[in-house]
Amino acid sequence: MITKIIDEIIRSDVITIFRHERADGDAFGSQCALAIWLRKYYPNKEVYCLGLNGKDNQEQFCLMDTVEDNVIQESLAIILDTANTSRIDDQRYKIAKKIIKIDHHVLVEHYGDIEFVDPKRSSTCELVLTLINQAKPLSKNDQDIASLLYKGLLTDTLRFSTSNTTSSTLMSASYLADCNIDVADISHDVFKRSMAYFKLATKLRSETIFTNNNRLAYVYLQQETIEAYGVKQEEAKDLVTEYNNLNELVAWVLFTEDEDIADIYNASLRSRGIRVDDIANKFNGGGHHQAAGVKGLTLKQTQEMIIMIKKRIIQTK
Ligand SMILES: [Mn+2]
Incomplete structure (x- = not known):
């Protein structure tokens, strides 16, 4: 599988790199790390990053490129x-010559x-580090690439604390740390919070609904509130992590009103010990077993979702 991907990369003169919309540290980190690595180790190829820039401090990753249709047409899309x-952020991935997922x-x-899933x-x-190391491994001069990959690891494992953290994750982290990166600096960069966020988190905590003997928590967050507190959208969706350390909880859900459509909610579901992704699937969402998302819910649907989670918690007593 990986060999096939490397062969395809070697064969392609133009490579376009895509990732999901509203990108997080793993999406931007993997995209920019792969782009910088390709440009450095395969300097004769044209490499482009597709999708929108983040709203804030995009320089900590890399800037997205403006790319014409004809370039995508002759490219390998990763x-x-x-x-x-x-x-996928930029639906023109469809016109690429070949697609790697x-x-x-x-x-x-x-x-x-x-x-490669x-x-x-x-x-x-x-996964990108696995690919890179099989093709042209990183050296101590690849701090830039290693830092970006480390950001993705930190983001998706919440500092190596989630159930998807494996020995492979920790070995990857160790390998990256060996590339002269500043572990403390990167960690601060990924998890720093604004004062506005802190104040909004305090409000949300006080409004949280606890049920099932405090094993389920959920809360609604309106756009009006986000704006009133001056919190950025990307930061607001992190509010679900405020509940991570609460020992009683088995599941917790943040319903955030959609930025564009009033009275429609996007759900962030988190859990410990039970699955929630299959419940997310029922509402056309998905993700990981214990961290999933759903978009475009009516208030009624959010209540149906809560009932399903309640039942699941009772069943798994
Ligand atoms: Mn990810």
Whole structure:
């Protein structure tokens, strides 16, 4: 599989790299790390990053490129960290000559001519590191690439604390740390919070609904509130992590009102010991066993979702 991907990379003069919309540290990290590595070790190829720049401090990753259709048409498209095609940032991936999918989400949809998909791996950055090391391994001069990959590992494992953290993850981290990266600096970069976020988190905590003997927590967050507190959208969706350390909880859900459509909610589901991705699937969402997302829910649907989770918690007593 990996050999096939490397062969395809070697064979292609133009490579376009895609990832999911509203990119996080793993999506941007894997995309930019792969781009920088390709440009450095295969300097004769044209390499482009597709999709929108993040709203804030995009320089910490790399800037996206402006790319014409004809360039994509003659390119090999590598699509990272994206389980389903509707989430790919820039739908022009479809016109590429060939498509490679590299992802660690639970399989939702096959869309690549070659697919390197492993839901047991912590992050797409971990998969990209595997690929890189089989082709042209990183050296101590590849701090830039190693830092980006480390960011993805940290983001998706919440500092190596989630159930998807494996020995392979930790070995990858150790390998990257050996490339002269600043572990403390990167960690701060990934997890730093604004004062506005801190204040909004305090409000949310006080409004959280606890049920099932405090084993389930959920809360609604309106756009009006996000704006009133001056919190950025990307930061607001991290509020679900505020509940991670609460010992009583088995599952917790943050319903955030959609940015564009009033009274429609996007759900972030998290759990310990039970699965929630199959419940997310019932509402056309998905993700990982214990961390999933759903978009476009009505208030009624959010309540139906809560009932399903309640039942699951009772069944798994
Ligand atoms: Mn990821």
